[in-house]
Amino acid sequence: MDSSQLLGITTFTYLFSSLLYMAILVFKTQKLGTVATVFTGLAWLIQTAGLGLRWVESYQMGIGRAPLTNMYESVVFFAWAIILLYLLMEWKFKIKIIGSFAVPLAFLAMAYASFSTDLTKAINPLVPALQSNWLIAHVVTCFIGYAAFAVAAALGIMYLLKSISPDLGEASPSLSVRFPSLTIIDDIIHKTMVFGFIWLTAGIITGAVWANSAWGTYWSWDPKETWSLITWFFYAIILHARYTRGWSGGMIAILAIFGFVSVLFTYYGVNFLLSGLHSYGSS
């Protein structure tokens, strides 16, 4: 059993998890919810083992580095962070329906990591610039933030679906009847965005400190840095609009989705469309 097998299994288990959570929407059985949670928890443990094994394998190859250094590994870690965050949210808010929106994102990430031919899965050693203790801190903080923004966007979609379907009570044929109330979704979107914002801030700060220790400049307006700042501005605007101008509901839901588009561009678009210091992330 090697790490790529475990991570391959994870892809399929996340697909199955997604289907289980979607089934909760259709069939109203309590048991199904428990099954979905337990299964997803197990899938996450398999992925954790896969990531851990990849770390061990890198030591066996004499390289010895955390599995967080190229596009493939970051996508896998992104999926891992989404599931971890979702499970914590399920435990805190006790709403399983969110799973049918959040877990598929993790599956999509894993499917992209597993089946894309653009990504190198080989464990390569680190170039000098990446040989730093800041690597783990920077990647982990950023991706917890990204995962939170992903879940916030999923909640945004959920909010919009619920708000456009007519409220016919329990008799409604629409599945959105089973969603939590708009007020509750709105509250969770906000909390998730706040959580992501703090981690994104920490991610930008750790990146700046690292850049300063490697290149002698904590901010060089490289496209990746600039886009992370644009994303930071974007969420700062949403938070201000909510606190002081009373924006909520549909507007915030739409902004949560656009915010995630900005996150995706920062994470993915910049590596492939723009050139800069983070080019090692694109292989």
Added chain:
Amino acid sequence: MTLLTQIWDFFSSVKLAICTLCALAATSIIGTIVPQGEAPAFYVNKFGTKTAHFFQILDIPDMYYSWWFLGLLGILSTNLIICSLDRFPLIWKIITTDNLAIVPDRVEKMQNCFMWEFGTNKLDRIDLASLLNKNGWKAHSRKVGKDEILFSQKGRWSRIGVYIVHFSILLILVGAVMGHLYGFKGSIMIPETESTQKAFAYKNAESLELGFEIRCNSFILEFYDNGMPKTYRSNLTVLENGQEVLTREIEVNSPLTYKGITFYQSSYQGYQDFILTITENSSGESKQFIIPFQQQMSWEGKDLHFGIVNAEAIGKRVVRSKIWFKAGEHPASIKWLNDNDKTTLTSGAKEYTLSAKQLYATGLQVAKDPGVWIVYIGCGVMMLGLYLAFFMSHRRIWLYKKNGSYSPQLWLSGSANKNKMAFAKDFGELKDSIEQAVQR
């Protein structure tokens, strides 16, 4: 309304903050699409004369330092300062106010509010303060006539969280300005065994006096088996007035700082010359020679003659070289040697140790940034502020014992400035707990 108050109101508005942040976010995109800091000809080639001229007018090639971008940052800073000054006194009042002096009417009209009525005076036998205390609310109380008010609060300092965040942004900007005013960024290329007292600034290629001398003793390149670069390492010595002060190895991510100036490993350059080190084993005497490719040199006084007659390279990197070595009238030895490796040659009765390596120059970034610590403190303060602002809320609880003209009443009310749903739940639990105690 006077002009001054109009200006004040303009700069203290959240609308302005949102507009400025939008403008900063939107314009920042330009600099990620249009490459920054290239020569004017680059923009003419890529975008055409007209667009390039337009870019020049708006400082697009260096937009993050342009007058209008710095202007936006200036507006943001002014906005942050004025809006904080505008609101802080009120917040300070809320934090330090005497909550026991509340008008009883307000207790009865809060969103989270509950009232118990009693037919008897059993309320007097209940220690309300310790009841609140038991539920995690440390209370103060005050008698007002026949009535009594108890108050307890949590997280009142979280109200300044948002101002701490605003202050931290200003700190970071101050740090950045300090760095630009009193610091510099430059680079130097020092060939091995040589030293310099100057660096060259990025901005204008002006020479910068370091105030001391820095020497590159050696530069080492290492590669992984698959050809990826593994290590760039320079051995540097700092000299003052010709005296060696400090010797250290630096790598990428591990710089050397001396007198506020930091040297970062950033690049290298290979030459066609070699460094040949010869040691006479019997006497232990050793000497280093910089020797051009395929030229003969001698160690005068020792009657040693040597040269690099051939070399093998990957790209511009020499992996091994062929040494020709002749001592006196003894026959010459010729030997292939891996780069930076050593060998022992015997010539007549004497043994010599030879090592050869390609001559490199190390490329260093040189930076002095006295503002960096202010920026780091700003970052730390920002994390603290965000935590206070988002994860904590100011929650207040009042318990009002009303012995009015009617039957005695007990009012419980409370409010939170954030996360009201969670507070409503906590409030409900507190209510249940008090109910249990008073109904017993």
